[in-house]
Amino acid sequence: MEKKDAVIIFGASSLGKAALEIFESNGMVAYGFLDDTKALHGTEINNVTVLGSTDDDTYLKLIGASCDAFIASDEPKLREGLTKMLHERRQTQAVNAIHSTASIAHSASIGHGNFINGAAVISSNAEVGSHCLIHTGAIIDFEAVVEDFVQIGAGAIINAGAKIEKGAFIGTGAVIIGGITIGKNARVGAGSVVIAPVKDKETVFGNPAQAMKA
Structure with a gap:
């Protein structure tokens, strides 16, 4: 998979914040977060916006085209589910942080x-x-x-x-x-x-x- 210059981070928890710092320190731009906690939508974490839910196709369609994706969750079932979704809907793999x-x-x-x-x-x-x-x-x-x-x-x-x-x-x-x-x-x-x-x-x-x- 060709590495893009921007990444969408799935999950705005502590792990997502840590991933954000890693990507930024490596010269990548975080396009935004996707998180299923509605109260977070529209808020910012270190000047990066929580754009919407993890199934929001407005942003999912960017993955593989202009953005990479990273799954920031320590819940195994959620990580596996989001991984499967990226495979099926975007034909792509998450990148390493x-x-x-x-x-x-x-x-x-x-x-x-x-x-x-x-x-x-x-x-x-x-x-x-x-x-x-x-x-x-x-x-x-x-x-x-x-x-x-x-x-x-x-x-x-x-x-x-x-x-x-x-x-x-x-x-x-x-x-x-x-x-x-x-x-x-x-x-x-x-x-x-x-x-x-x-x-x-x-x-x-x-x-x-x-x-x-x-």
């Missing part, structure tokens, strides 16, 4: 629609899918794999060769030991140290991390 202080190895691979905040590190031969949220100072070590729609909290460490499967959530400051697999839609609590595989949809917490009882 990568902070200028993030460090990404040349041999690493990254998909599209990712939010990668300041001081994050993605090491050699690591793989990051699409629509992930990688927060401030998170580390994805060499040859680790992060699948689509994963959220990694600030300061979390995904050690070498670990695999984080689709939709998983890794809390702030958590540590995933090298070679461990975190299953699909699993959740790892903040500050946890994971030394054993985590099953799909399982929630673990502690040091060492233990499964939480339902």
Whole structure:
């Protein structure tokens, strides 16, 4: 996809504001926000207007033609729904929002629609899918794999060769030991140290991390 000079940001929450700062610092112009909270419509965030709802075709028709799009939501179902809409209605993909202080190895691979905040590190031969949220100072070590729609909290460490499967959530400051697999839609609590595989949809917490009882 050819990169445009302007972007429409889906979501005017804190994540949207952070994405705005990243795009502006990288020399891109934010055309505006789209958000489904009607009370925000017509308001401004750092001099950028909340134009309307996320399904407003007046603005959607600009995406792919004169603007890129970025989805700024930490709700997985909403991110997936908006991603599907962009595919079906605009035949396009969301762009990455990568902070200028993030460090990404040349041999690493990254998909599209990712939010990668300041001081994050993605090491050699690591793989990051699409629509992930990688927060401030998170580390994805060499040859680790992060699948689509994963959220990694600030300061979390995904050690070498670990695999984080689709939709998983890794809390702030958590540590995933090298070679461990975190299953699909699993959740790892903040500050946890994971030394054993985590099953799909399982929630673990502690040091060492233990499964939480339902």
